Amino acid sequence: MHEASIALSILDVISERCNAEGYSTVESVRLKIGRAAGIMPEALVFTFDAAKHDTLARDAELVIDIVPLGGYCVRCGGNFEAEDAYVLNCPLCGSADFKIERGYEMEIVEMEVK
Numbered sequence: 001m002h003e004a005s006i007a008l009s010i011l012d013v014i015s016e017r018c019n020a021e022g023y024s025t026v027e028s029v030r031l032k033i034g035r036a037a038g039i040m041p042e043a044l045v046f047t048f049d050a051a052k053h054d055t056l057a058r059d060a061e062l063v064i065d066i067v068p069l070g071g072y073c074v075r076c077g078g079n080f081e082a083e084d085a086y087v088l089n090c091p092l093c094g095s096a097d098f099k100i101e102r103g104y105e106m107e108i109v110e111m112e113v114k
């Protein structure tokens, strides 16, 4: 499963950072995931919880902020956000000439450590 390998790489990043900085416990990890990133948050939390037991993050809670798809339209100049995982036309004027700027990201925003 796609989310399982993401959960494992998040755990890797966390462990590396804790080892480098001398922390032994992770209390929470906050992620930013774009709506169009193709990641199911529930599946990611599930696999993270299943994989964390032998790691520094065994007590960590994975918190996920969903970033809506967003961009701007070349024709009308408007900025827009979309609830869906894809946009076919500018929601403001219907043009297909638009640029997507947000909604594909997947990054660790912060972690609380001890």
Ligand SMILES: [Zn+2]
Pocket: 073, 074, 075, 076, 077, 078, 090, 091, 092, 093, 094, 095
């Ligand atoms: Zn437009």
